Amino acid sequence: MSLGDNQHDHDTPLTDRTPESQEYHDWASSVTPLGVESNVRSFDPYPFYVESAEGPYLYDRDDNEYIDFLLALGPIILGHNHPAVTERVQEQVEKATVTAMPQSVAIEFMDTVREMTPSIEMVRMANSGTEATMHALRVARSYTGREKIAKPEGGYAGAHDYALQSVYASEAALGPADEPNAVPYGTGIPDAISDLVVPFPFNDKAATERLLREEADDLAAVIIEPVMFSCGCLKPRDDYHEFLRELTDELGIVLIWDEVMTGFRLGPQSAQGRFGITPDMTTFAKAVGNGYQVAGFGGREDIMAEIIPPEKTEAEKWRTSAFHGGTYNGHPVAAAAGLATLEFIQDNDVYEHIDRLGDRLFTGLQEVADDVGVPVNVQHIGSMGQVYMTDHDIHRYRDTWHANEERFADWWKEGAARGALFGNPHQGERFFTSYSHTEADVDQALEIAEAAFREVDHEYE
Structure with missing residues (x-):
């Protein structure tokens, strides 16, 4: 009809x-x-x-x-059902689905992401935006040796416990606008997690700087959407991202841009290309696969190297790296969809x-x-x-x-x-x-x- x-x-x-x-x-x-x-x-x-x-x-x-x-x-x-994507997916399904051995289509997809994204020197795939932000935060904590993260009040960065803080709550629960409380979004989240999350008010430079400086010694990362689409559409104002980039650089805090929503949606170089800001790490998902379950995270080579297990002496044999794994990571069908999508947007x-x-x-x-x-x-x-x-x-x-x-x-x-x-x-x-x-x-x-x-x-x- x-x-x-x-x-x-x-x-x-x-x-x-x-x-x-x-x-x-x-x-x-x-x-x-x-x-x-x-x-x-x-x-x-x-x-x-x-x-x-x-x-x-x-x-x-x-x-x-x-x-x-x-x-x-x-x-x-x-x-x-765009034909450029559907045809590539059909071709891949006839070749192989998941094998738990590396497949070239996933490496080629990740290489294309790396070439197109200013902040990404090395990259890994995941299966959802939630996985991407979860792993990015873990790698940042490993890199810095710190446990706390900071995120903007009202920001959604996935459905894991660290991200589900101060997403939505009453004014009484959230507290003062210039020093908001960390409030779990929903039940089933341990109270202890809130102690490791520092919320700050987006677009408020003075409050953001004060809160990040106070917690700097314990902060591994700031994770933020370049445009806060998690609560509709909040655009950065008064050079907020330039200010935040300079501040996190000074304080040695890993700046993660959560581009799950904006990645490859706001331009071929995502929001970071549109705004001219280079974060330390980037997460992506959604538009990169035109409907298939494609996601990932990447960043500076020295940060992403935290995933690589160190060479161990006998005394260090139990020492490990920041773990990233998953049976479906780099799924060849998802990678084929992502590669087809990126090639199409580059050519049209x-x-x-x-x-x-x-x-x-x-x-x-x-x-x-x-x-x-x-x-x-x-x-x-x-x-x-x-x-x-x-x-x-x-x-x-x-x-x-x-x-x-x-x-x-x-x-x-x-x-x-x-x-x-x-x-x-x-x-x-x-x-x-x-x-x-x-x-x-x-x-x-x-x-x-x-x-x-x-x-x-x-x-x-």
């Missing part, structure tokens, strides 16, 4: 258009918690279930078509296209919201951005608290009911354009967005 066929359904609530998904969700919830594979995919009253995807479109169990700007939370940069006008459409989409969203009179602050850079349901300035994490989460979720559902996915219904997420989107897709999405803004403006009068 095309969007054109659905025009008469535009005023129909999403739940009325997805009865098969509702029935399926009832059954799926008996199989897996919340009926989904990852908590972020769950929303009220139930998620719809995708059956297929092609180019910039998703199709659900009820045969509804959606213009997809969620793009799998970022991995889809070329479009779903991918960034010109997705950035131009990103400007058209996000600028247009601000304009139609202003026309309707809904208080909205749209933030974006290149092909990535978010709509905050507030007209408050958005410079720091706590500014995002002014956004109306319920209104955003309602706007998202109205947009989905009309055939466009502006990310997912969580205000702290973000959405994207892809190489497969066209100007017509964006223009149609803006018409849908305007209708959805009008609906929520009426609901919240």
Whole structure:
């Protein structure tokens, strides 16, 4: 069913258009918690279930078509089932899958990552952004001999215990804005982990410097997204990254740029090329594989050498290095997908296209919201951005608290009911354009967005 066929359904609530998904969700919830594979995919009253995807479109169990700007939370940069990637994957599947012996396709992929990324002299593969940041932090602790890490308040850097600190919590729990507390995100995380994490306020130079200097003797690393897409879209201001690069250099702290979200999305050299900053280590995932489970971390050769076991004397035979391993690391199918993706973006006008459409989409969203009179602050850079349901300035994490989460979720559902996915219904997420989107897709999405803004403006009068 095309969007054109659905025009008469535009005023129909999403739940009325997805009865098969509702029935399926009832059954799926008996199989897996919340009926989904990852908590972020769950929303009220139930998620719809995708059956297929092609180019910039998703199709659900009820045969509804959606213009997809969620793009799998970022991995889809070329479009779903892009032939350049699919063909390479099919070729690799016929050769070999995992063997637990090194395969050349993985080495060639990593070499391409190294050639394209300014900060990476040596690199290893992983299977998810969570694994990439976990291993990068371990290597940094090994290199420095220190145990603590620092991360920005509101920043998400994966689902391991060290990263799940001060991601989301009440103001009372987080404490003062200029000296935030480390607060576990969710249960099941040992309290002792919080003692090893130093949160700091993004875009606040004075507070950041004071906190890092106070903890410098114990700090192994600062891990930070170059743009904080973990809470929508917080862009660096007033040369914040230049300041942080100089400060970590002075204090001997490993600076890790978490480019899981921005890597190969904001340009062929990722965000570090766009901003002209060279961190000590970099993590990457998502867009590098156009939908396949590709991830990794890399950095300076002397830091990455921590993974190499030392030559041992008899007295040192139990001494080890920073361990990095995993049966699926360097999976040849994932590596083939990554190599195909990187080769395609090097040979085509991918960034010109997705950035131009990103400007058209996000600028247009601000304009139609202003026309309707809904208080909205749209933030974006290149092909990535978010709509905050507030007209408050958005410079720091706590500014995002002014956004109306319920209104955003309602706007998202109205947009989905009309055939466009502006990310997912969580205000702290973000959405994207892809190489497969066209100007017509964006223009149609803006018409849908305007209708959805009008609906929520009426609901919240």
